[in-house]
Amino acid sequence: MKITNIRVTPLKMPLRKPYVWAQGVTEHFTVNLVEIEDDSGHCGIGECTTAPDPRALAEVLRHLGKRLIGRSAFECTALCRTIFQTEFKAYGANNPRFANQLLAGLEMALWDLMGKSAGRPVYDLFGGSHRDEVGYFYFLQGSTVEELAADAERAVNLGEPVIYMKVGLGEDFDIQATAAVRSIIGNASLRLDANEAWDVATAIRMIKKLERFDPDFVEQPTGSGSIPALAQVRMAVGVPIAADQAVFTLNDVYEVCRTQAADIIVLGPREIGGIQPMVKAAAVAEAAGMKVCIHSSFTTGITTCAEHQIGRILPNLDYGNQIMWQLMRDNIIAEPDLTPRQGKLSLPAKPGLGFELNREAVVEAAERFTHE
Template identity: 35%
Template sequence: MRITAVRATPVAVPYRSDEVWAFGRRSGLVSVLVEVDTDEGLTGLGEAAAYPSADIVLGALRSVEPLVVGSDPLRIEQLIQRIDVVGTWHHIGASSPAAAAVETACWDLLGKSCGRPVVDFFGGRFRDEVEFFHYVAAGDAADVRDEGRRAAKAGARVCYLKVGADSLDTDVERVAALRDGAGPAMGIRVDANEAWSPGAAIRAVRELEEYGLEMVEQPVSGRNLPELAYVRGRLDTPLLANESSWTRSDQLAVLRHGAADALSVDQQMDGGLLNLKRSAGICAAAGLPVVKHSLGELGVAVAAAVHVVAATPNFRYPNQGYGALLTDDVVRGAFGGPLDNYRDGRLPVPDGPGLGVELDPEKVARYADLYRTSAADFTFHDPRALLAAPALPKR
């Protein structure tokens, strides 16, 4: 089998309510859908988050295309090395979502060529369903309380809330409201996205711990691991690394510093599914659990991750997902996308060959059109956020 073309379609899908983090807001997400065509008539699917922008992803895909067209898509290790080393992309982190989308499409092609689901290539089903957290948008306390109730009703085990974008009093008010709405059994994971200084982080987390936290995610800079370890040593709540653990080499550094109790791993930030499995293995060797991170994904990327997470024991906590925020998806059937597709916060491993998902042409056309007309509303490129977030750390 040979690759004949790499096709890319950016799409924009709206949220129910704005996603707000320490450095901006967006009203939906943009993903680039990738279709890898072959001379045997099979097409593999991949998806790249628009990170840092759809234009960067599209540019990276155009650069990668001559490296992969004509190649055997089932020589996946060779293909990703060609992109990284021959294509000299290995020093450029921004290329990773594009490379990961092509790599994922090759796993889809492998599965379609032999009639097996991708989970079978990564160790087989360790679990039949993959659990996700319920993403609670950081809005007014009353809205946060209502969303906590919705999460509990939907059967979620953990709610996720961004902190660090506003004053500590506001964060405390939101976490208190979330506990009130979601009830005593709900895990609450807070993510500061590096917004705090070490001293501020310790003070803030101790106040938030009054309401019971499951984990605190990246409270301080991801680039100062001794300080991350210092903060971890002074908190009772387990610390989840994220911005400090994008790649395998980053994860190794976090482990060497004893800087986290759990690590986020992400197939889009480190070249694809094979490296996602390797990331989990590195952390498993250190005795630590991992959580699947998401830059904001639709059904293709979610399905890809579900296959690997289902096959890997140390994904023991609810993973990052956008089901509570998204209004729709681009794949056929009830997979990914809105919360209605989840059962108790869980998605089943797709049974079909490859990734086991298909694009819905009508929805792809609709959301590609929305990208063409309104892309600016769906990115974090909000100039007003600069005034609210002048520097790292914020305080």
């Protein structure tokens, strides 16, 4: 089975509601859809992030994809290593974060292709799953305390066990919103994500104020460039700390573990470079006695399906992982239904990543990108 063709298509995905976080307000996002065909008629599908320019990165992905032509998907690990070595590292442009974000789309499509070729779900190719169901959090949406409170009511009515919300949006707003949400959700788990909003001193002060709302953890309170800053905050507060944007590479995972800078690693295939790198990253965290919480930011159901495979594989998986497709106006996955019930999702054992695209929705998203 030889790879014959690779297609890369930018898709513009509007969100149902403006997405409010410490980095601003987002109304849509774009992904690059990656499709890799082989001479047996199978097509592996993946996606990756597009910042700062979807067209430019689509061209880069097409360039990298030339190295796959004529090769087998079952050479995935060596192919990804070769691409990184020859296209990034060899020129001194040793930028593993950037490379990982591109490789993630290719690697995801290659695993889908391997699974389809073998007629097995990807988790079977990793030796089978550790669990049948993967847990996901409910992601509160809203730009006011009232909207967040109303969404928290919806979460309670749905029986959601884990609630996640953004902070880092202003001291008064953070306190009022968190208080309102905690009063509504009772004893449900609560996660607070500051998305790098604070300096060390502000993080320590804010987390001490938020501690009374009993969060599971506060995620990425300080800037992603400093793992020591996370460690400094963690040593000063009584709330567990999660490392998210500080962790994009295996070296980052190791450094967070080695320096005890966090209590949990929040990481997704879009950052670490795909499915197999996630397994390796989780092993490093496991050795440090830590869990991994799957991170999914500005991703469609394609990544949800890849992350679900990862969730089935990892022994040290958190119970409230991130899921993002439901925030988009359109769903590009025709089947299966990716809606968690009371925070749990168990997808059917289908070959590869286990989904069928809604081709009509894909064409609309591609045209939206081209014409809007």
